[in-house]
Amino acid sequence: MSTRRRRRPRIGCLSLIAIVGAALLLALAVLLRPRSLPQPTALAVGAPAAAPRTALRSPASFMAIADPRARSIALFREAGRVIQHPRCLNCHPRTDRPTQTDAMRPHMPWVSRGAGEAVLPCATCHHDRNVEAAGVPGNPGWQLAPSEMAWQGQSLGDICRQLIDPARSHMTRAELLDHMATDDLVGWAWHPGGERTPAPGTQAQFGALIDAWLSTGAQCPA
Numbered sequence: 001m002s003t004r005r006r007r008r009p010r011i012g013c014l015s016l017i018a019i020v021g022a023a024l025l026l027a028l029a030v031l032l033r034p035r036s037l038p039q040p041t042a043l044a045v046g047a048p049a050a051a052p053r054t055a056l057r058s059p060a061s062f063m064a065i066a067d068p069r070a071r072s073i074a075l076f077r078e079a080g081r082v083i084q085h086p087r088c089l090n091c092h093p094r095t096d097r098p099t100q101t102d103a104m105r106p107h108m109p110w111v112s113r114g115a116g117e118a119v120l121p122c123a124t125c126h127h128d129r130n131v132e133a134a135g136v137p138g139n140p141g142w143q144l145a146p147s148e149m150a151w152q153g154q155s156l157g158d159i160c161r162q163l164i165d166p167a168r169s170h171m172t173r174a175e176l177l178d179h180m181a182t183d184d185l186v187g188w189a190w191h192p193g194g195e196r197t198p199a200p201g202t203q204a205q206f207g208a209l210i211d212a213w214l215s216t217g218a219q220c221p222a
């Protein structure tokens, strides 16, 4: 009898210890949980790999090229890394339809330049700024570049000649420089929102390259 009586409280004590122990483990797990979270978060923040910004060479770094014509072409080639970037090309398509993402897929949903067609205006979805929650990029001037300013499917040399051809370009050289260096819609390409890869360098560095290209005679690659 006496052994039974002694055992009962022992079992009660053990189960109490077990319950307290389990509660402690649970508390520990809950406490440790937020500690393990910063790891992936830190990785996501610390890794701009999602949208890496690549550098752009400065005009000064081309001074070693003595021949002005060769230097002009080299400057335009470097600027071409911006001009032929998906952020620019997506809005300068060959067809009547913009493209999307770094892979430059046809725009979904279906939209079109839409001469005479019933189409959704761009501003139905694209607002005056990037809307991250909806994943839709934006700018107050969001619209498709006119078809005569199409760049997709063209060589860099062809784009270059088109830009400075008075019959095809809508801009004088001074306007072209101003547009490239300061236009807000062009500038969106460096702040595209979401995980879109920004254009290389900065808009100011890009403007400096265009400026140097124009002042070396605006020569075009073959």
Ligand code: HEC
Pocket (backbone or CB within 6 Å): 086, 087, 088, 090, 091, 098, 099, 100, 101, 102, 107, 108, 109, 111, 112, 113, 120, 121, 122, 123, 124, 125, 126, 134, 135, 136, 137, 142, 143, 144, 196
């Ligand atoms: C019904 C909504 C809707 C309409 C209308 C619309 N878009 Fe979009 N557009 C989107 C969404 C959503 C995305 C983002 C898709 C993504 O990043 O995967 C997008 C992405 C884009 C991109 C890609 C940006 C980049 O570099 O990745 C371009 C360019 C674009 N739209 C241009 C236009 C133009 C020009 C018009 C008007 C002719 C237009 N869109 C009309 C919804 C729309």
Ligand code: HEC
Pocket (backbone or CB within 6 Å): 082, 083, 087, 088, 089, 091, 092, 141, 142, 143, 144, 145, 146, 148, 149, 162, 163, 168, 169, 170, 171, 176, 179, 180, 185, 186, 187, 188, 189, 199
């Ligand atoms: C959201 C769409 C959109 C994006 C993105 C965009 N453009 Fe454009 N682009 C336009 C439109 C619209 C015009 C016509 C502007 C006008 O006539 O005033 C244009 C015109 C131009 C022109 C004048 C071309 C000519 O032949 O006269 C240049 C240069 C230009 N864009 C450069 C760029 C560069 C560089 C980028 C990327 C860094 C870029 N654009 C990104 C819509 C876009």
